[in-house]
Amino acid sequence: MQTSDLVNKALLFAAQAHNGQLRPGSTLPYLVHLSDVALEVATTLMVEPGYDPTLALCCALLHDVLEDTNIDEATLEAHFGPAIVGGVRALTKDPSLPSDERMIDSLRRIQQQPREVWLVKLADRISNLSTPPPAHWxxxxxxxxxxxxxxxxxxxxxxxxxxxTRLRSRIDQYRNMTGVA
Incomplete structure (x- = not known):
């Protein structure tokens, strides 16, 4: 299967899996967040060649499927194979851990993955910092x-x-927007 075919399959799979979900704090479909992450990754692939675009873009589109839907690893692996499911699994926080340990654990698992998976986490946080925090925070x-x-x-x-560079700038903008030092 060609890169564009598998990436398109990932887009459609993610759209169906997240159907009805909204981007937190908005009325936008959750697919907007996934597309935003994928666009950050796609831009990086153009600026910094040498990565596997299929792995990077599929993981970008599917990065929240295990965490936020009822899709399980076996189903994801049947559709996308072990490399992509491995990346998505690393990007998924382990709900059995105390909340203050989840990100550290995920980052440790991401570091054991190819660099394409690292790109997804960086792009994910860039996307998440692009909107104001939820009002209840x-x-x-x-x-x-x-x-x-x-x-x-x-x-x-x-x-x-x-x-x-993008994430550094986005963190600074977010701090300024929220007034948090």
Whole structure:
């Protein structure tokens, strides 16, 4: 299967899996977030060649399927194979862990994956920082989210100078937007 065919399959699969979900804090379909992440990754692939575009783009489109839908790993692997499901699994926080350990665990698992998976996490946080925080978040929660973004940046920055610069800028903009130091 050609890259564009598998990526298109991933887009359609993600659209069906997330059907009815909205981007948090908005009336936009969740697919907008997935597309935003995929566009960040696609731009990176153009600016910094040498990555596997199929792995990167499929993981970008599918990165929340295991975490936010009822799709299981076996189903995902049957459609997309072990490399893509491995990337998506690493990008999925483990709900059995205490909440303050989930991101550290995920980052550790992401670091064991090809760099394409690292790109997805960087792009995901860039996308998540592009909108204001949910209205119910306290200043402490917003600050913790920014601190977590800094951890992602520090941990995964070797994967991409382009996305590192983008995320650094987005964190700074988010801090300014929210008034969180």
């Amino acid at each position: 306290s200043p402490e929660r917003i600050s913790a989210y920014c601190t977590e973004a800094e951890l992602i940046l520090t941990t995964l920055s070797p994967a991409s100078p382009y996305l590192t």
